[in-house]
Amino acid sequence: MAMRSALLSIRNRLDRAGIVLSGLCAVHCILGVVLVGILGLGGEVLLSPAIHRVGLALALVVGLVSLGFGVMRHGRVGPMIVGGLGLALMAMAIAVGHGLPEAVLTVLGVSLVALAHITNLRSHVHS
Template sequence: MRSNPSSIRGRLDRAGILLSGLCAVHCVAGIVLVGVLGLGGELLLSPAIHEVGLALAVVFGAVSLGFGVLRHGRMTPLVTGGAGIVLMALALFVGHGLPEALLTICGVGLVAGAHLFNLRGHAAH
């Protein structure tokens, strides 16, 4: 079966990349708006936003990266995405501020990269 760029798994990978980018923007916006301007702290720093984001990352990652391994046999995207999710989870435990933002941004960067590697690995087959 040939690669179909509009496949469900491909769409999940693209959605994972988009969600990772939105998460990074949220982190930077949170630091700027709350730290510098003192605005939006209750909404931007809500633990629920971070917990939901992590849950989405786990679901999208498990499905699309897991299926990617089955399809193209490469473990690198799954391992990279798993490392990113671990960093994102650690960010939940360090409290708000620069350490949380750095862990989260590094984590979502790894997750986005994993989805990109997964798309490329799928296209190679």
């Protein structure tokens, strides 16, 4: 019973981390567009492709682990599908290059990933 409780705690922390990472990604994206597009500041740092690749890699790892464990725990595949769609949108954002399309795809993607993690957390409570 203690092992099961510990695993549930880890999964919950991963879902919460996914929500925080999604929020940070959305803020970074919006601030990047505003600061670079309107003020012309920080383009080299804020729009660095490395930041986006690392963010996507973190989102993939956290999302696949926590949402995958969620499916195993409560049997609902909905959060995994929504999260997968969000991750796909985030990957598309990297492919389109910098600008408004990238920002829109990223914000939509991270919103779906965050929603998937929230749904996953709520499903744990009800399972």
